[in-house]
Amino acid sequence: MKITGSQAVIESLLKEKVKVIFGYPGGANMPIYDALYNYKKKMRHVLVRHEQGATHAAEGYARVTGKAGVCFATSGPGATNLITGIADAMMDSVPMVCITGQVASHLIGTDAFQETDVIGITAPITKWNYQITKAEEIPQVFAKAFFIAQNGRPGPVVIDITKDAQFKIFDFKYPKNYQIKKLMLPTPSEKAVKQAALMINEAKKPFMIIGHGALISKASQTLIKISEKSGVPMAVTLHGIGAVSSQHKNYVGMVGMHGHYSPNILTNQADVIIAVGMRFDDRVTSTIATYAPHAKIIHIDIDASEINKNIKSYLGIVGDANTVLKKIFAYVKKNNHRDWLNEFKKLKIHAKKIVDKQPKRPGITQQEVISMISDKTHGEAIIVADVGQNQMFSARFYQYKNPNSYITSGGLGTMGFALPASMGAKIAAPKTPVIAVIGDGGFQMTIQELGTIFQEKLPIKILILNNEYLGMVRQWQELFFEKRYSFTHLVNPDFIAISKGYGIPAKLVTEKNKLEKAIDNFLNTGGPTLLEVKVEKENNIFPMIPSGAAVDEIRIE
């Protein structure tokens, strides 16, 4: 079929079964937008208010569906505005395809109007990128881009298309079953699988740490089967939340800087650690020299470069987590580690006693808000958390039951992530309540996306936890910088008026005794809605591993 490059872009997306594009038009991608005009019935396009919003929305969509999120942006500033979201997707292994317009090929390298070296800028933060200067390249490059973004360890891809290539007419033919051999899943060796099972069977204090890779490979059921058969306690990383239900009897909580007390302490007593689709990030291990000194580590990851990158493993198995775990399961013997699991319980009770002794605060705390929402939604909503205290409170105090129900920016830690990401999550899961949990700082980084939410009538619940501070930085200033609150206090605008200005109904709650009614109202209102909660200004998130300390030096208060 003879079509233009621009039509070929949309046709290629249809071939890849793309249902929604998050984007922003401009000079260099106008031909693509012109083509899109004829596909309005087949393809949804969400007009964001800033290109960064498009990337986070695409990430939210990808994190819920497992399919690549798609962004459009123009050249120059349009493309550079994508950078934060692309870097975010790279760090968090999120499949994403960004399509940027570029100046005409004869102008490349001349510092033309709105020209930037997008390929150069995005090379270090993409899994792959490519500049198309001839329309004929479009089908092959798109097939390759989607394959790369969605296979192996997922990640972002950028396709830059010059304006002349968008106009050119050519004979469109999309490749069928495009594959790159290098990215095909390696089959784990039987020997390694047997060795892993033997290590688990012989361990006295085995401990499983579940990361994002487990969610990406849909390994939840296999993890539970292994844990129930072998009695191994299960902990999660920040991105592993939801891989197994927090209600499971062998679930012991989250590891890491603001994780739970017992799994952090007992990491350093474990004799075998089974690390599934996680990368021993510094927020998980704290000081490497003192991390898990007694443990032989079995590291299962799809990315070979993660094995022995941060932590030396005893046994590294490269492969898809679910495939590897299923094979291991066959050799795992029935066992229970009741005494070992009891040690987790004892420490949990110990931590709770200390927390319960603390004086009650007069104002509303972030943890009360999250706990209440968790109870009222039965742990079944999708929580899209921003970055900072709100992120850690919603990781710790919401009782997640389902996979892919806690979405946040973990690796890059991008403030302003949650509001746009919640748009993508809502489009991906229209029947599940989606709650964006955001602090007053992060909200103002991408606040303009309220406009997108209003225009698209996205029924997102926006929860603003307002402490009038950049809370996490303030906490560190309090604990480690002698309370020198250097530029962390915010004088905020009237968020309620802003929300209403965008046509989104909003309520403010400031008193504890009015919180429950406000939350009920918030959860039961249809359409987009915003609730601002004025929370305790100087409340800290504990436990916490101070930087430089060992994981078992975690502080409860």
Added chain:
Amino acid sequence: MKLELNKKYMKKTFTIIVENQPGVLYRLVNVFYKRKINISAVHVDETKDSSISKVLITAEMSEDMAQKIAKQIYKIIEVISVK
């Protein structure tokens, strides 16, 4: 388990077979630059098959780091092999 770094630094040469395309060298040197490793020599040649190039990159590092760098290099889509 502690990561036992081999602290002995020595010159390492990576022999990398790649698809012959613009931008591949840029991605390759980024792997070194990201870890602030100074490259002492680079050599690029087309092979008999002009769609394939051979790149030699030399830099000083520990054996442990060389293994990590090799894995990072292999992640680049256009890289066919690395030694």
